[in-house]
Amino acid sequence: MRFCMCVAAALCAFAAAAHAQSYPAKPVRIIVPLASGGTGDTLGRLAADEIRKALGQQVIVENRPSANGIVGVELVAKAAADGYTLLSGSTGNVSINAALYGAKLPFNVERDLAPVTQMATTTSVVIVHPSVPVRSMQDLIALARKRPGQLNYASSGVGSAVHLGTVLFELMANVKLTHVPYKGSTPGRIAVVAGESEMMWDGLLPALPLIRSGKLRALAVTAAKRSQVMPELPTIAESGLPGYEAATWYAVFATGGTPRDIVNLLHNALTRALQTREVRERLLSQGADPSGNTPEQLGAFVKSEMVKWGKVIQAAGVKPE
Numbered sequence: 192m193r194f195c196m197c198v199a200a201a202l203c204a205f206a207a208a209a210h211a212q213s214y215p216a217k218p219v220r221i222i223v224p225l226a227s228g229g230t231g232d233t234l235g236r237l238a239a240d241e242i243r244k245a246l247g248q249q250v251i252v253e254n255r256p257s258a259n260g261i262v263g264v265e266l267v268a269k270a271a272a273d274g275y276t277l278l279s280g281s282t283g284n285v286s287i288n289a290a291l292y293g294a295k296l297p298f299n300v301e302r303d304l305a306p307v308t309q310m311a312t313t314t315s316v317v318i319v320h321p322s323v324p325v326r327s328m329q330d331l332i333a334l335a336r337k338r339p340g341q342l343n344y345a346s347s348g349v350g351s352a353v354h355l356g357t358v359l360f361e362l363m364a365n366v367k368l369t370h371v372p373y374k375g376s377t378p379g380r381i382a383v384v385a386g387e388s389e390m391m392w393d394g395l396l397p398a399l400p401l402i403r404s405g406k407l408r409a410l411a412v413t414a415a416k417r418s419q420v421m422p423e424l425p426t427i428a429e430s431g432l433p434g435y436e437a438a439t440w441y442a443v444f445a446t447g448g449t450p451r452d453i454v455n456l457l458h459n460a461l462t463r464a465l466q467t468r469e470v471r472e473r474l475l476s477q478g479a480d481p482s483g484n485t486p487e488q489l490g491a492f493v494k495s496e497m498v499k500w501g502k503v504i505q506a507a508g509v510k511p512e
Contacts, residue, residue, distance in 0.1 A: 214274055214453050218249040221277045221443075224263025224284045226256040226375075230394065233477055234310050234441045235279030237470070238461060242277075245460030252279075259350065259511075260284025261296065268298035272448035274457065278304065282439045283352040286496035290504055291350045291511050300497070305445040306489035307457045310465070311479035312438045314414035315356060316395040316424065318407040320386045328411045328430035331390070335366035343369045345379035345388040349512045353379070355500055356392045356413055356437030358507045363432050383407060392437070395420055396478035414438040420478045440482070440496075442489055454486055 219242060223235035232254060239250040255263030264284055270276035289300040298304075317328065323342075325331045335342055346354040349372050361368055371388050373379040380398060382388045384406050395418055401407040402421075411427045412418050415436045427435040443461060445454055464470045465483040474481045484492070503509075 214456065215246055215248040217275065218251055219246075219275050219277060220251045220253055221279050222263045222266050223252060223254050223279045224256060224260030225254065225281070227254045230313055230396065230439075230477060230479060231279065231281050231441055234474075234479065237473065238277075238279055238310060238443050241464035241470070242457060242460050245463070246456065259288060259348070261288060261292070264288070264300075264304075265297050267444065267446055268300075268303035270446045272305075272446045272450075274445055274449050274453035276446060277307070277457070278444040279310075279441065280304070280444055281352075281441045282496065282500075283350075285442075285444075286493055287350060287352060287355060287500045289497045290501035291509065295511075301490075301494065303447040305447050305449045305454055306486045306493065307443040307445055307454055308461050308465075308486065309440055309442040309482040309484050309489050309492065310461065311474050311482050312414065312440045313477075313479045314395050314412040314418050314438050315353065315392045316398055316402070316412050316418075316421075317390065317410040317427070318380075318383060318393050318398050318402065319390040319410060320383055320388075321405065321408050322386060323389050323408070325410065326408070328425075328427055328432070331410060332364045332366060332431060335364070335368060339367040340369055342390065343371050343388040345382045345391040346370060346372050347376040347379055348372050348374065350504075350509060352437070352439050353392045355503055355509070358509065359437055359503050360392075360427065360432070360435065362503065362506055363435055380407075394439075394478075399478075414480075418478065419475060419480075440492075441479075442482075442493075458486060 221235050221239050223232050225231035236252050239252050243250040267276050267278040325334055344357050379391050380393055383391045402409045409424055411425050411430050462483040465481050471481050
């Protein structure tokens, strides 16, 4: 019996190695569970380009933005574990959804996704309408404490990274704001420009033209370190809330159970690209900080993010719509 088990294990290892040597023998697709045109879409297409150049096979990008990204992630989670269906995932559609929906999700992030590598992180920026009498996060905290529940903030929807980043601020600053969810970041941003909502945690790059034109005022960035795009802006952690961090990360995953040799091929292709000057400059121009880590590091990070945002969701009583 023991001999048979050893033979079976050896045959499985041989089959996996043979599979990896022939991979990729047909086009690969990357599912982006976000709308086209945004940072997540840009990073998914960058990953596709680099895998195509490294492995010499066509890589097709498919945008599947419905249901908070759940539909797109499910496509990868339930695909064949052969490396031909990949995910360009992010904070919201991977870790936050896992924490927010729990067992209601039609997949399990830790079991059904195989981490490859983190591509980049981006920061949000706290923007306010120019009529709001604040010029720093300290001012905003003081005003919010003086007027509890009277300041409105826009978001891209309940349970979004933007929403929970603001909730984390409320919890840490001991303030109460009023949430006004919109169907996406763009309508939320427009609402702040129009003065319908006083503020928003918004993507730095799309908000930048409005900040520079004076239609919005920027107070701070949400990442752990200052952005190279606007280095004059302090972080929230520097502005009276040590330890605050709500950056958005983007990473590539395969289907859970994908042979490790294939995961390694993808990981090596992407991390080599992230070290090149061309790719790094391309990411920085998009307001993204290049990353690159091992599958094990990405897996541990995703799990820590699930725990972090799960605590925020529980403490604030956030419920999915």
